[in-house]
Amino acid sequence: MSNSSGICCITNNAEANSSITDNTITPLNLLSDNLASILNVADFDFFSDAKIITGDRKQVSVHRCILSARSSFFKNMFGGTKEKVTKRIDLKEVAKDYDVGFDALNVVLRYLYSGKIEHKGVCVCVDDDCSHFGCWPVVDFMLQLLYASFTFQISELIALYQDHLLEILDKIAIDDILEVLSVANICGKTCDKLLRRCTEITVNSNVDITTLEKSLPQPLSKQIIHKRNELGLNISESLNLLHKHVNRIHRALDSDDVELVRLLLKEGHTTLDEAHALHYAVAYCDVKTTTELLDLGLADVNHKNNRGYSVLHVAATRKEPKIIASLLTKGAQPSELTLDGRKALQISKRCTKAVNYYKFTEEGNISSNDRLCIEILEQAERRDPLLGEASLSLAMAGDDLRMKLLYLENRVGLAKLLFPMEAKVVLDITQIDGTSEFTPNLGGCQRTTMDLNEAPFKIKEEHLIRMKALSRSVELGKRFFPRCSAVLNKIMDADDLSQLACMGNDSPEDRQAKRRRYGELQEVLNKVFHEDKEEYDRSAISSSSSSTSIGIARPNNSKIAMKN
Ligand SMILES: [Zn+2]
Numbered sequence: 001m002s003n004s005s006g007i008c009c010i011t012n013n014a015e016a017n018s019s020i021t022d023n024t025i026t027p028l029n030l031l032s033d034n035l036a037s038i039l040n041v042a043d044f045d046f047f048s049d050a051k052i053i054t055g056d057r058k059q060v061s062v063h064r065c066i067l068s069a070r071s072s073f074f075k076n077m078f079g080g081t082k083e084k085v086t087k088r089i090d091l092k093e094v095a096k097d098y099d100v101g102f103d104a105l106n107v108v109l110r111y112l113y114s115g116k117i118e119h120k121g122v123c124v125c126v127d128d129d130c131s132h133f134g135c136w137p138v139v140d141f142m143l144q145l146l147y148a149s150f151t152f153q154i155s156e157l158i159a160l161y162q163d164h165l166l167e168i169l170d171k172i173a174i175d176d177i178l179e180v181l182s183v184a185n186i187c188g189k190t191c192d193k194l195l196r197r198c199t200e201i202t203v204n205s206n207v208d209i210t211t212l213e214k215s216l217p218q219p220l221s222k223q224i225i226h227k228r229n230e231l232g233l234n235i236s237e238s239l240n241l242l243h244k245h246v247n248r249i250h251r252a253l254d255s256d257d258v259e260l261v262r263l264l265l266k267e268g269h270t271t272l273d274e275a276h277a278l279h280y281a282v283a284y285c286d287v288k289t290t291t292e293l294l295d296l297g298l299a300d301v302n303h304k305n306n307r308g309y310s311v312l313h314v315a316a317t318r319k320e321p322k323i324i325a326s327l328l329t330k331g332a333q334p335s336e337l338t339l340d341g342r343k344a345l346q347i348s349k350r351c352t353k354a355v356n357y358y359k360f361t362e363e364g365n366i367s368s369n370d371r372l373c374i375e376i377l378e379q380a381e382r383r384d385p386l387l388g389e390a391s392l393s394l395a396m397a398g399d400d401l402r403m404k405l406l407y408l409e410n411r412v413g414l415a416k417l418l419f420p421m422e423a424k425v426v427l428d429i430t431q432i433d434g435t436s437e438f439t440p441n442l443g444g445c446q447r448t449t450m451d452l453n454e455a456p457f458k459i460k461e462e463h464l465i466r467m468k469a470l471s472r473s474v475e476l477g478k479r480f481f482p483r484c485s486a487v488l489n490k491i492m493d494a495d496d497l498s499q500l501a502c503m504g505n506d507s508p509e510d511r512q513a514k515r516r517r518y519g520e521l522q523e524v525l526n527k528v529f530h531e532d533k534e535e536y537d538r539s540a541i542s543s544s545s546s547s548t549s550i551g552i553a554r555p556n557n558s559k560i561a562m563k564n
Pocket residue numbers: 124125126127130131132133135136350
């Protein structure tokens with residue numbers, strides 16, 4: 001899955017150093033290879049005497065002597081006093097302004113050990129149509145490398161990554177430019193060129209003041225707003241009288257106070273749409289606040305902000321499946337385009353790392369949020385063909401309300417067991433927790449469907465509410481997670497299942513039979529999972545093979561001459 005796109009290779013440039021003969025190059029290459037080989041080998045640790053813990057909580061064994069010789073940062077870190085020798089460096093402590101992961105750290109360490117740069121495992125996004133020049137996973141990796149180089153004070157690498165970023169700036173989405181700007185700002189003078197260029201782009205962009213203030217440190221956002229004022233670029237928003245009222249709504253959302261939002265709206269100075277309140281909540285508030293705001297039903301879910309983003313476009317970058325699914329159920333259109341022609345699905349794909357998308361946990365059945373968001377958006381675009389089948393399955397349960405209720409209860413229970421992540425997304429949206437579970441023990445009817453049919457059973461209000469919530473859950477599940485629904489269909493259509501799920505006063509023989517049937521079902525499930533996994537692996541391979549030929553830099557930069 002991880003592909004190696006060597007964006008550059010620092011070698012002795014033969015043309016620049018024509019005096020260097022093969023006789024010197026070969027031993028130098030050998031030295032470099034040997035030193036590179038002592039980093040991160042599993043079977044022998046080559047007398048490593050310190051560890052570095054990465055942002056993603058992995059550790060790398062290192063050699064203080066080599067790192068101290070190569071970087072003044074490490075010399076200071078490891079130098080210490082006789083009494084206290086540092087043997088463990090946590091990147092969360094020494095490099096806390098930007099998460100540096102295992103892969104990025106390894107690239108930088110490898111350079112320190114061997115003088116060579118290899119970008120193995122550069123992650124790309126999951127959009128097949130992307131050239132992976134400026135999508136978020138690539139930019140993020142570059143930023144990790146730049147920030148790590150800055151932290152370890154390796155000036156030649158800072159220069160290298162600054163140049164790379166400058167080259168791809170015109171391919172990076174403006175929201176991601178803000179991230180580049182933040183990191184360049186942290187690196188300060190050493191990244192002056194990048195800092196100036198990103199500032200310029202941001203000044204001339206259509207990024208609104210709220211986004212600037214939320215994503216950049218205050219001095220930086222002030223500076224940009226000031227520059228816009230000088231150039232007469234500021235859209236009237238800051239001068240606008242409305243701004244004050246809009247701000248109050250945003251502050252209310254910051255403190256998760258939807259009731260206050262409602263009161264502010266009553267004053268009549270502005271509306272949710274005018275305040276772009278949904279955009280704001282979706283970008284910055286927690287799921288609960290966002291759903292509450294959505295439930296007020298006072299905002300247009302397809303409203304676009306000044307930048308031409310719909311609420312769903314903003315949600316696509318957030319990687320929160322519940323928000324995306326809630327918006328879709330409220331009628332958000334997945335086909336809406338941004339001003340530059342992007343759909344929510346594309347936005348979501350381009351900010352998702354392929355490794356996160358294709359990663360399956362050990363159990364093989366827990367999906368990641370990244371994956372769920374894309375699955376939901378894809379499904380919404382496809383306008384689920386399974387929806388018809390859903391009602392069909394339900395019809396098989398008959399007209400009897402008791403049977404329907406039992407069917408739905410079993411189905412949802414099973415979904416919770418088999419697809420916990422997917423089920424949670426759906427059940428949270430349908431707020432099923434507010435209803436009371438229907439147990440077949442009600443009214444003395446237990447064990448079998450036959451008993452249920454015969455026993456007197458009165459449908460009460462609470463049953464109807466529960467059934468409505470359950471039906472909606474099943475419907476949403478079918479709409480957004482057809483893969484899981486297909487598995488559930490298979491099991492639910494097995495006619496003996498309702499008995500299987502029904503806990504009653506079984507005889508030992510009954511129990512044994514159930515256990516056997518349960519084992520059979522597990523086998524079916526394992527098989528389905530296995531097939532699913534194979535399919536994902538296949539698509540993962542085809543996706544990564546389509547991207548192996550793609551580097552991050554242009555070919556003419558594939559070699560960078562280094563002075564010795
Ligand atoms: Zn990409």
